[in-house]
Amino acid sequence: MAMKSFVKVHPDSHFPLQNLPYDVFKPRQGGEARPAVAIGDYVLDLSAIASAGLFSGPILKNSDCFLQPSLNKFLGMGRPAWKEARTTIQKLLSSNEPALRDNAILRKKSLLATDKVNMLLPAMIGDYTDFFSSMHHAKNCGTIFRGPEDPIPPNWFHLPIAYHGRASSIVISGTEIIRPRGQGHPTLNSPPYFGPSLKLDFELEMAAVVGPGNELGKPVGVNEAADHIFGLVLMNDWSARDIQAWEYVPLGPFLGKSFGTTISPWIVTLDALEPFACEAPKQEPRPLPYLDEKISKNYDISLEVQIKPTGQEYSSIVTRSNFKHLYWTLTQQLAHHTINGCNLRPGDLLGTGTISGPDPESLGCFLELTWNGQKPLSLNGSTRKFLEDGDEVIFTGCCKGNGYKVGFGTCSGKVVPAPL
Amino acid sequence: MAMKSFVKVHPDSHFPLQNLPYDVFKPRQGGEARPAVAIGDYVLDLSAIASAGLFSGPILKNSDCFLQPSLNKFLGMGRPAWKEARTTIQKLLSSNEPALRDNAILRKKSLLATDKVNMLLPAMIGDYTDFFSSMHHAKNCGTIFRGPEDPIPPNWFHLPIAYHGRASSIVISGTEIIRPRGQGHPTLNSPPYFGPSLKLDFELEMAAVVGPGNELGKPVGVNEAADHIFGLVLMNDWSARDIQAWEYVPLGPFLGKSFGTTISPWIVTLDALEPFACEAPKQEPRPLPYLDEKISKNYDISLEVQIKPTGQEYSSIVTRSNFKHLYWTLTQQLAHHTINGCNLRPGDLLGTGTISGPDPESLGCFLELTWNGQKPLSLNGSTRKFLEDGDEVIFTGCCKGNGYKVGFGTCSGKVVPAPL
């Protein structure tokens, strides 16, 4: 079926009828926060559609899930509700369906140009976890910090390593990132210094948004884990490498990460990503039974990082990677997260960890690209070891279908100077 | 001033008029969650007092902060509101004030016997951080895991080390703790095993409850940090040592902790603790300026851990420690947490880390008390290397005043078997 919408969608758009990603927005001219899906250069206000009674399926008919300032309620309703919403919205926006197409008043009310609205965080994020699922990233970091002999820690191939991140400082794409201050300790024989981070970095990641949670003490099986994942966003896990290197033994990253984490607004659902599913890398040794899944699935999502220095007209591509390079799958991450009984809640965010590919041009952070600052990167005239004030970092992610794209839009943030 | 309440308070009670700790409760017979303070064997329902118009000070007069199902709003209002509330409630409960004493209807409505109510989590906890502030604990853990030479990592004396914890699995005292399952790896030459944790431990901690937060990018100075702390609770940071030991390199503790963290219900305010303030240990080397505070304050809070094995009538004391042993102060912890710009929110929880004292009888967890299971502890007839199913772990904390106590009540949890 070649699906077409009555809303004009450019073939290069990330948001055709096949995508329909979710977020929450506020009109620039004022009004409450409410859920929407993206279609071409428009957002479809789901509160207006719900209020018009157009969600007529059995699950959503009497629900107020789209009359909320966040997606948490809808996330918690699970896959049957998500399927019903997708079917309803796809039909409503299709070129041969008159209900919205021929209703000028409702169209005006519910279809708003994207440049007339502000995108907000899609959900209240109760907890944010960051994994470490790219083997290439683990190998490069291990080599840089601990040397080339056995760079990957022995636990890495047995479990998807992760740490708890800071939920309060997760911000939406477009938010400026204030360079953090903190302690560093470059030479072992002098005392630590204090000041603005000298090694500010980005980390190219994606993150899963949790749908229905689980009760404390009730793990989610790996083969049921996909039903607990609503979709994916792009994520920049900004990292201050000097702060991180000095603080992280023995309890892991803390202030080197918690000053800000940027996510893209649009949650692309697993349903929209399904045509781009691909086999995940073979795992050797075979994982323990609780991580050994029937279908081991990744997605073919092209990722790109551009940097636009302040005052320059053009941005430069600094890396190209792909979600399919991840060793541990999303479902293994989620099953592992709950195997001890830990409870997830709707809206929780599970970051994949930096997505580095096998090639030197596919590394997901400056730490790897410049080998901890030893090999500066040329950037359209200037060079970079790490990020400088004024640099804007722009991630894009996109799946390429036959004649259409399913994309994530961008995840961007500009670095501004540390406070005096 | 010898303050006395018209409510009868036993001299051994943790909750005299000098204390007035805050929590949220629900009557057992049904009703909404609402804030209260404890007085002797009663809770004073603050929603009833507010509805009766008895908060007549300028800040609280027109506020709905006590008509909420959590304390977050009150926490965010800051010290002037807390002072006004304390003054009002102390006066209202005092023996020479007739307003409540002589109003039988309001007394019946607002003073409920503690055994007729269920205590709930006092606040929605957006983020939970756990520090590592006891030097004795850091030294013992380092010796056990990395040997007696330089057991304390070089960063430890320069900054209060911490990691992000899991907020979703924080539970109120009395909640059963389900033994977590997970991977362990006791011998380096065999593959990891999977099963119920074989080394389940408690950690004797306290935690600060954050009052007003700070904006992202705006650190809180160490000399202003006390105004961002409402009070303290007891905290048991349950830990599965076998899971933790295998997973924690290089990103820190994760599933070894996230299956459950228990806090005591009553938040004892810094105002109530002020008479028990004492000097914190001298810090050498002197901390960097952002951590160098004018007044370096600890509190003299006696702490005790008892274990009651299943089926036994009596519990045994396994350790006695004191909050005053902490090296890094609460205010240093909070200032460090925000120095990179990280934002705190009202209700956030900052755990101190395990509070071990200098003596063998004052160690704050089984890991230290039994030296990682090498020296089993005698327990009224049986022995323990780590916790067994059915063990109830009971923390108490108390400050001893002249003729009265300011206490925390108990923080308890019983271990139940892992799921099959």
Ligand SMILES: [Ca+2]
């Ligand atoms: Ca990361």
Ligand SMILES: [Ca+2]
């Ligand atoms: Ca701890």
Ligand SMILES: [Mg+2]
């Ligand atoms: Mg981050």
Ligand SMILES: [Mg+2]
């Ligand atoms: Mg815990």
Ligand code: NI
């Ligand atoms: Ni670590």
